[in-house]
Amino acid sequence: MKKIIMALAATTMLFACKTQNVPTSVPEQPVVASINLVDVVDDKVWVTIDPDRFTVETTTFNIPKTVPGTYSEDNYGRFTEGFKALDYKGNEMAFSKLDENSYSITNAKDLDKVMYLVNDSFDWEDEGGVYSMAGTNILKDENFLLNLHGFVGYFDQMTEKQFKLEILRPADLIAGTSLSIANTLPGKDANSKKDIYNLDRYFEVIDNPIMYSAPDTTSFNVEDMQVLLSVYSPNKKHSAQSLKPEMEKMIRAQKRFLGDINSTDKYAILVYLSDSPGEGNAGNFGALEHHTSTVVVMPETMEAEALDKSMTDIVSHEFFHIITPLGIHSNEVHYFDYNNPKMSQHLWLYEGVTEYFANLFQVNQGLLSNQEFYNRMVEKINTSKRFDDTVPFTVMSKNILKDEYKDSYYNVYLKGALIGMALDIRLRELSDGKTGILDLMKKLNSKYGKDRPFEDDKLIPVIVELTYPEIQDFFDTYVSGSTPIPYDEFFSKVGLEEKEIMNEVGYFLKGRNPYITANQQTMEIVFREDIEMNTFLKEIGIMGGDTLKSVNGTEYNIQNVYDLIMASQAWKAGENIRMTIQRDGEELVLEGEIITPKDMETTYVESPDADSKQVELRKAWLKA
Numbered sequence: 338m339k340k341i342i343m344a345l346a347a348t349t350m351l352f353a354c355k356t357q358n359v360p361t362s363v364p365e366q367p368v369v370a371s372i373n374l375v376d377v378v379d380d381k382v383w384v385t386i387d388p389d390r391f392t393v394e395t396t397t398f399n400i401p402k403t404v405p406g407t408y409s410e411d412n413y414g415r416f417t418e419g420f421k422a423l424d425y426k427g428n429e430m431a432f433s434k435l436d437e438n439s440y441s442i443t444n445a446k447d448l449d450k451v452m453y454l455v456n457d458s459f460d461w462e463d464e465g466g467v468y469s470m471a472g473t474n475i476l477k478d479e480n481f482l483l484n485l486h487g488f489v490g491y492f493d494q495m496t497e498k499q500f501k502l503e504i505l506r507p508a509d510l511i512a513g514t515s516l517s518i519a520n521t522l523p524g525k526d527a528n529s530k531k532d533i534y535n536l537d538r539y540f541e542v543i544d545n546p547i548m549y550s551a552p553d554t555t556s557f558n559v560e561d562m563q564v565l566l567s568v569y570s571p572n573k574k575h576s577a578q579s580l581k582p583e584m585e586k587m588i589r590a591q592k593r594f595l596g597d598i599n600s601t602d603k604y605a606i607l608v609y610l611s612d613s614p615g616e617g618n619a620g621n622f623g624a625l626e627h628h629t630s631t632v633v634v635m636p637e638t639m640e641a642e643a644l645d646k647s648m649t650d651i652v653s654h655e656f657f658h659i660i661t662p663l664g665i666h667s668n669e670v671h672y673f674d675y676n677n678p679k680m681s682q683h684l685w686l687y688e689g690v691t692e693y694f695a696n697l698f699q700v701n702q703g704l705l706s707n708q709e710f711y712n713r714m715v716e717k718i719n720t721s722k723r724f725d726d727t728v729p730f731t732v733m734s735k736n737i738l739k740d741e742y743k744d745s746y747y748n749v750y751l752k753g754a755l756i757g758m759a760l761d762i763r764l765r766e767l768s769d770g771k772t773g774i775l776d777l778m779k780k781l782n783s784k785y786g787k788d789r790p791f792e793d794d795k796l797i798p799v800i801v802e803l804t805y806p807e808i809q810d811f812f813d814t815y816v817s818g819s820t821p822i823p824y825d826e827f828f829s830k831v832g833l834e835e836k837e838i839m840n841e842v843g844y845f846l847k848g849r850n851p852y853i854t855a856n857q858q859t860m861e862i863v864f865r866e867d868i869e870m871n872t873f874l875k876e877i878g879i880m881g882g883d884t885l886k887s888v889n890g891t892e893y894n895i896q897n898v899y900d901l902i903m904a905s906q907a908w909k910a911g912e913n914i915r916m917t918i919q920r921d922g923e924e925l926v927l928e929g930e931i932i933t934p935k936d937m938e939t940t941y942v943e944s945p946d947a948d949s950k951q952v953e954l955r956k957a958w959l960k961a
């Protein structure tokens with residue numbers, strides 16, 4: 338998964354019948370899961386799960402508590418209601434609700450099927466705490482985002498059985514998914530159709546999200562892989578066609594970077610663009626990985642260029658998840674328990690190395706300059722310092738579902754990626770530049786791979802065996818140990834030194850640090866007095882303490898600060914701007930030309946004094 342904290346969040350921080358008597362010689366029937374997207378009742382849809390005959394006396398039906406990749410307990414059962422257990426005569430049977438997600442049904446031999454209504458998470462207040470990219474949307478006749486763990490539950494001991502998924506849908510909405518539709522049948526009338534999908538086991542149900550919406554799809558081929566792009570943009574601001582060029586460029590670059598690690602022959606990018614985030618809609622952004630697809634949720638208001646840039650970072654991260662944890666993973670991940678999950682110690686690998694690759698491939702393939710890459714790593718260093726740097730990453734990872742650790746999850750994208758970087762530099766150093774972390778991942782991939790999980794506490798010894806004895810010290814010190822990584826030391830190996838330089842920043846944000854804050858009483862936007870303004874704000878005449886009233890005639894306050902940040906992404910140097918502010922009780926109009934905002938930042942740059950060994954190691958690190 339990649340959860341991103343947008344400029345927005347940075348600012349708001351401030352503030353599926355069988356007949357009776359089936360002969361036993363009949364082959365085993367799949368579990369039939371039916372979802373009715375046509376007869377939507379109060380924004381809810383009916384789901385029916387019809388398993389084969391039970392031979393046990395009692396069974397338990399579960400909706401997942403959590404799913405792979407989210408590292409959080411979300412209790413998807415909370416979004417269901419009106420649970421019914423029916424016998425073969427259609428009579429309701431008795432059941433007992435065990436917890437938010439599970440139901441126990443006795444006399445299971447009589448049980449024909451269960452039915453329940455599903456609510457979507459997008460409409461819940463704060464989406465019920467569920468990440469949007471793992472969430473669900475039900476918008477009658479318009480859009481259905483089926484992260485199927487939110488709809489389809491499973492019976493104990495039946496997760497390895499085949500599933501047949503039947504989706505009754507409006508005739509004019511089509512499926513965006515990497516799944517093949519086995520058959521499309523007539524629906525209940527001319528306005529509906531029924532799509533049938535065959536899946537080998539429950540995991541495949543969870544691993545294959547489907548988005549139903551009006552057709553807005555395109556596809557392209559990268560080597561022998563077909564990439565499908567399916568977009569839902571409620572106000573038609575963006576489209577599959579508009580997003581295609583950058584996605585294609587990015588995936589081509591990723592494939593070149595990865596070389597011979599073969600992956601899937603089909604990959605689907607399902608993009609849900611949220612209109613008015615926060616008001617009964619998806620409000621947190623990012624994407625969740627699957628073996629052959631990803632669900633991306635982003636704000637529709639983003640300008641094309643900014644959306645392309647974010648999509649490059651996010652989708653490349655999800656695609657790299659094919660290496661780990663989808664490819665290389667421990668037993669905890671392989672034998673995933675949806676209702677009693679066990680966590681692995683290796684989030685540094687699953688999320689950290691993935692995030693590192695999502696940045697490294699860009700500098701390696703020329704999508705980012707060397708300096709842009711260093712700046713990104715420095716930003717990760719600075720932001721990671723907000724978390725306790727002495728907590729061993731393996732401990733945090735193992736306990737990520739616990740209250741004490743769950744808030745540090747975001748650090749997997751920061752320090753996790755930095756662990757990846759430091760390990761890469763160390764491997765390059767020990768091999769005289771010949772091999773790095775990508776080579777290690779290729780070795781691990783051929784040793785394990787998606788059908789051969791490793792034992793959680795054997796991974797580090799295996800890595801040491803595959804690389805150098807010195808790597809044991811690296812893990813003991815910086816990953817399972819409590820020593821913060823001395824970034825300066827690692828950067829100096831590749832000839833980088835710390836330096837203050839004028840860097841391009843955002844109009845209202847320096848990295849994740851905003852120039853503005855909120856007046857909690859008046860809900861007005863106020864420029865901070867405790868930091869220097871950037872060159873743009875200074876040039877236009879803004880002073881710390883000024884209250885922002887309007888920009889180019891549009892009034893802003895903390896409620897629509899998000900619109901301001903989004904609008905500013907489309908500003909171009911040379912255009913005129915007019916800001917109305919309040920200073921010492923007086924209203925002032927500031928007018929001028931937009932300039933590229935810059936500010937002093939401490940970063941790492943290539944040292945002019947670096948020796949040839951350092952320069953060679955740097956080249957091997959970034960360009961090999």
Ligand SMILES: [Zn+2]
Nearest residue numbers: 338339688691
């Ligand atoms: Zn991820």
